[in-house]
Every structure is written in C-alpha cells, then in structure tokens.
Amino acid sequence: MSDNDALKSLLPPLAQARLQSLRLADGTATVILDASGFDGIERDRLEAAIKEALAAAPGVSEVRVAMMADKPRRRIIAVGSGKGGVGKSTVSANLAVALARLGRKVGLVDADIYGPSQPRLLGTEGKRPDAREKQLIPVPTAFGLGVLSMGNLIEPGKAIAWRGPMAGNALGQLVDADWGAAEILVVDLPPGTGDVQLTMLQRHKPAGAVIVSTPQDLALIDATRAMQLFEAGQVPVIGLVENMAGYVCPHCGEVSDPFGRGGAEAEAARLGHAFLGRIPLDMMIRQASDAGVPPAAGDGPQAEAFLALARRVATWLDNS
Numbered sequence: 645m646s647d648n649d650a651l652k653s654l655l656p657p658l659a660q661a662r663l664q665s666l667r668l669a670d671g672t673a674t675v676i677l678d679a680s681g682f683d684g685i686e687r688d689r690l691e692a693a694i695k696e697a698l699a700a701a702p703g704v705s706e707v708r709v710a711m712m713a714d715k716p717r718r719r720i721i722a723v724g725s726g727k728g729g730v731g732k733s734t735v736s737a738n739l740a741v742a743l744a745r746l747g748r749k750v751g752l753v754d755a756d757i758y759g760p761s762q763p764r765l766l767g768t769e770g771k772r773p774d775a776r777e778k779q780l781i782p783v784p785t786a787f788g789l790g791v792l793s794m795g796n797l798i799e800p801g802k803a804i805a806w807r808g809p810m811a812g813n814a815l816g817q818l819v820d821a822d823w824g825a826a827e828i829l830v831v832d833l834p835p836g837t838g839d840v841q842l843t844m845l846q847r848h849k850p851a852g853a854v855i856v857s858t859p860q861d862l863a864l865i866d867a868t869r870a871m872q873l874f875e876a877g878q879v880p881v882i883g884l885v886e887n888m889a890g891y892v893c894p895h896c897g898e899v900s901d902p903f904g905r906g907g908a909e910a911e912a913a914r915l916g917h918a919f920l921g922r923i924p925l926d927m928m929i930r931q932a933s934d935a936g937v938p939p940a941a942g943d944g945p946q947a948e949a950f951l952a953l954a955r956r957v958a959t960w961l962d963n964s
C-alpha cells in the first residue's frame with residue numbers, strides 16, 4: 645500500500661467518498677474534497693474529523709483541508725440584435741432587473757464595446773469595479789444585481805479601436821468575474837455579428853440568446869441574420885422581442901403603430917422561434933432609462949411588459 649493509500653484508508657468514509665486528492669509532502673498532508681451541498685456546520689465537522697484521523701499518522705506533522713465549494717451552475721443569456729439603436733441595451737438591463745425581481749440571482753455584463761450604456765441605465769456611472777486577485781468584482785446596483793461593463797475597461801472614445809483579441813479578452817474578464825451566487829448572466833452584446841459575438845459563442849457558450857428587433861422590415865432582416873449566427877454556433881435562440889412596438893401617446897395613452905404591427909411575431913413564427921413579447925415605444929421608458937432607473941424596477945404597464953419577458957425567459961431556462 646502506498647503512503648497515500650494508507651493515509652486515505654484512515655479518512656472517515658464520507659471524506660473518502662468525496663476525496664478529490666490527497667498528497668503528503670514534507671510532513672504536510674493536503675486533502676482536497678468536493679464539498680458541494682454541504683453547509684458550514686457539515687464542512688467544519690468533516691474538516692475536524694479529517695484532522696483528527698490524520699494527526700497521528702506516520703510522517704504527518706500538519707493537515708490541510710481544502711473544501712471545493714459548489715460552483716453555481718451559471719448560465720449565460722446573450723442579448724443580441726442585428727443592428728444598433730433597436731433598444732438592445734434597454735431590453736438587457738430591464739430583463740436582468742425583472743429576473744432579479746422574480747427572485748433569480750442575476751448579473752449583467754455590458755459587452756457592447758461600441759456604446760457601453762449599462763452604467764447609465766443602472767445608475768452606476770463613475771463607479772469602478774474593485775478587483776480581487778486580478779478578478780473583477782461587479783459593481784452593485786440599487787436593483788438587486790451587479791453589473792460589469794466594457795466601459796469599465798476602456799477609455800471613453802477608444803472603443804472603436806478595439807478589435808478581435810483585445811475585445812475577446814475584455815469579454816473574458818467580464819464573464820469570468822467574481823459573480824458570487826449569480827445563476828444567470830445577462831450579456832448585452834454589441835449589435836451585429838462581429839468579434840465579440842464570435843468570442844461569446846466559442847468561449848462562453850451561452851445557454852440561449854434573446855434577439856431584439858424593432859418592427860421595421862429592415863431591422864427584422866438584420867435580426868434574422870443575428871439569429872442565424874447563434875444557430876450556426878449551436879446556441880439556441882430563446883426567442884425574439886419586439887421593442888418600440890406601439891407608440892404610447894404620453895397625453896392620452898392611446899397606442900398607435902408607427903412602424904407597423906406584428907412583423908416580428910410573424911418573422912419569429914416563420915423561422916420557428918418563439919415570440920417573447922412586445923415592449924411599447926414609450927416616452928416613460930426612455931426618460932426612466934436615461935435617469936438610471938430601469939422601468940422594470942417600477943410599477944405599471946412598462947414594468948409588466950419586462951416582467952412578462954423575464955417570466956418567459958426564466959421558464960425557458962428552467963425547462964432546458
């Protein structure tokens with residue numbers, strides 16, 4: 645029997661069952677265990693039992709126990725659009741806030757190198773993330789979620805010079821940050837089908853993608869292209885959201901359809917994708933967003949529209 649096997653046989657059965665590695669070097673026994681599912685008391689008890697079991701073993705002067713914690717199963721929802729200005733950032737921010745309101749543990753990554761707008765939308769402008777051992781710590785917001793933005797990493801105005809590997813590495817820093825207990829990461833992608841999208845697909849494997857479009861035909865053609873990119877990368881398209889869908893008159897509340905109606909729903913159906921809902925073109929949405937208070941955090945029909953979207957996305961995640 646090797647020294648390691650002899651030591652292993654001294655461990656309590658539970659520790660043996662959960663053992664990942666056991667090493668003895670210079671009198672120090674290092675025991676690494678998979679402690680997923682254990683609470684603090686169970687961990688303390690097990691650690692004490694292991695120390696007691698090995699303390700008197702030959703050649704052991706010190707025992708170190710490392711418990712590998714549960715890694716939360718974190719899933720990425722990529723929010724994309726075919727073209728800029730369709731409200732992808734607005735939808736991402738409010739989807740994340742609404743998911744948090746539904747009790748989901750969520751974080752938001754602003755990967756839009758061309759126009760990082762999440763700090764403004766979530767009222768965190770000017771706040772920089774801390775870092776611990778080179779890992780970024782998300783900036784807390786008033787809405788129950790943390791946020792990290794490309795804007796935290798690049799100097800304003802320099803975004804356009806960011807290409808390929810640089811943008812990919814920056815995305816990695818944001819996605820692999822210290823997201824704590826967050827189970828869902830909503831990632832606001834740049835518009836179109838460029839480098840950041842490809843890195844997202846290849847390195848970070850989103851669980852699914854939400855595509856935002858306005859009702860115009862041209863926006864829908866671009867949205868279709870964005871959906872095809874995700875499908876080619878084997879990322880399921882959760883569905884299509886139609887933003888700026890009907891205009892809500894700020895005076896009388898009447899809803900009209902300056903860009904037509906039903907186009908996105910028909911396009912989603914044509915492509916065999918789900919239609920996730922309609923967000924109206926509403927002055928209140930723009931004003932609240934500009935003021936750093938996402939409408940999803942408030943009351944009324946605007947919040948309800950985003951909560952309905954979040955419910956659909958949460959249900960999709962639960963069933964996939």
Ligand SMILES: Nc1ncnc2c1ncn2[C@@H]1O[C@H](COP(=O)(O)OP(=O)(O)OP(=O)(O)O)[C@@H](O)[C@H]1O
Binds near residue numbers: 733834923924929930
């Ligand atoms: N449903 C809406 N009602 C009213 N205004 C909206 C709505 N959605 C977005 N906006 C406004 O439209 C503008 C563009 O939105 P946003 O920045 O979210 O778009 P985007 O697609 O992320 O753009 P970009 O790709 O350029 O970053 C913002 O001023 C935003 O407040």
